Amino acid sequence: MLDHCSIMHKGGVVLWSRSFTPNAAHAASSPASPVNGLIRDVLIEGRAAEQTYEKGGYAVKWTFVNDLELIFVVAYQRVLQLTYVEELLGALKTIFVKLFQPFLAAFVASLHVVKNTAIALSNSAPEPPRWNLAEALEGWDSAFDKLLQGLENKVAEDRKHRLRPAARPPPLTPSPGSSDVDAPPPEHHLGTVDEQQIARNVQALKNRLRGRGGARTAGRGGRTRGDTGSGRDSHTNSDSDVTVKRKQKGKVLRKWGDELLSESEMASLDFSYAKSSDLGERPTSSNLQALVDEASLGSRTKDGLYEVKDWEFANGGTADDVIAKALSGSLGKESKPAQSSLGTLGSLFARFTGTKVLSEDDLKPVLEGMKQHLMKKNVAKDIAEKVCEGVGQNLVGKKVGGFQTTNAAVRHALSNSITHILTPKTSTDLLLSIRAKLSSPLTSTQQRIPYSITFVGVNGVGKSTNLSKVCFWLIQNGFRVLVAACDTFRSGAVEQLRVHVRNLSMLGVNGAGDSKGRVELYERGYGKDAAGIAKEAIAYAKDNDFDVVLVDTAGRMQDNEPLMRALAKLVSVNNPDRVLFVGEALVGNEAVDQLSKFDRALRDFSGMGGASKGRGIDGMIVTKWDTVDDKVGAALSMTYVTGQPIVFLGTGQTYTDLRQLRVANVVQAILSD
Incomplete structure (x- = not known):
């Protein structure tokens, strides 16, 4: 049974609608209605090629009459399998246009006259003509009822025909002269054949296992059939050895020489902390200049805000x-x-x-x-x-x-x-969001919570590097940033962030001095719970007046369910303000698979247990953008999958190689030859 049906103009005028249940009538009039969601999430965003739109338990299907700019929409309960919806939409379009063609043509023409006049008068819209839609569409309700009733009756008849039991053929009676050779074999004979075949299969499997693991079996048992008296002791000792080996779980310290390393030797091999070695020495002015590309530096506004550059497609023409x-x-x-x-x-x-x-x-x-x-x-x-x-x-x-x-x-x-x-449907201005949260009023007992951003993505896409670029951008805008090292799996991940934080603390702010004290690293080593470390980092930032917390996570493949559950746990426990997916501009079809599965896994696993609503991806950072020239289709693919905006583009290896995306420039690159 249908829940809602409507016919509307692309300009927003509803010509006719009907709701079949009180709940559907209330849902159709609410801002969160499936029809309003269809307009907002599908039609406005250019996703008209989708077959079905789902929202709030409803499934919505639609069709167009482009020459009259009409949209026909049908909504029904998602759990119902209504097979006649496509046929209904086609019949609605044909019959409605055939019955009211003159009126529809005049109605659409009048809307265009009003629009053109409003533009000519500098958006001062004139009084639109008054149309009595109920009078103009008189008789449509009865025609719709007849059409819907006919389709429902047809479906009911088809269902009865499918459920009607087929006539069983009469049993075959063997003729007196038929021989036993033509008769089918008895059931016990078939069963005997099956049992023999199963026995042969089992024996063949035993032979293969005996041939593959014979030596192992003899080693565990300690004796073979030819063993004599001493076999019992050997069997006992080998069993105890196996028991000891089974109890030893986890990694065992490997001994590379005859003697253990001394403390001085261990210290010489420890590159975790800054020392006087080449890796840990304090960066010089020449090294700092190599970390900042003057040509790619952003600009400052009149208010003193540091803005990264826009990515521009340099192929000539708009x-x-x-x-x-x-x-x-x-x-x-x-x-x-x-x-x-x-x-x-x-x-x-x-x-x-x-x-x-x-x-x-x-x-x-x-x-x-x-x-x-x-x-x-x-x-x-x-x-x-x-x-x-x-x-x-x-x-x-x-x-x-x-x-x-x-x-x-x-x-x-x-x-x-x-x-x-x-075109993003949400704001991509992170500075505005951060300042809005930090300036929100608090009561005397409340403590300000820092703005938190979590970076997620697959392995090797550049999460830590682009986190550092975002950190540089935040420092230049005067924020105190805490970097949380929540990649507790990859070797060197904590050390990589420590080097970045050390370098960022030496870079100047507003061209004067360094930024020491504006950035700090929070880490608890390896093998720990990432969700717990992120929670501790946010609490530490709150107690020490940090403005922003950047959470680095371990890379993981989108099909690894245990790791995706762990990531969803981090998101649900800490509820960051932004979850940014970091992906490469080099991938095509893989980008859709990665992003869609990341978003789906986060929504499914972070909403389990009824604690909170599922949380998905809030935006994207596309890395290695400088390697694709005009083949920037990954931006279109990623935005289409989630409907979320691309916040930044990574274009190089220095801290200033961060760009903002302008839609017109991407459109220009996609349409260029």
């Missing part, structure tokens, strides 16, 4: 220029004799002359060329297909007249789809 060249087929002609996929896209649209309604067959070769181009830009295959499907859904049924009209339609659909996906 994003609109690139799209226009692509659609005209001229992109790349100066440097390449062959047309690119986007150039082919423009040439395909150039053949549409006169007034034409674009169909799926017309768009199929165009969308295929668009998909191949996105995949060349390192966009994951599944994401490229969904983006192209979304663009196609926005173009099917559009009326185009002449090449210029087609050019504008494709430019709008293509640029809007990528821009909507990349």
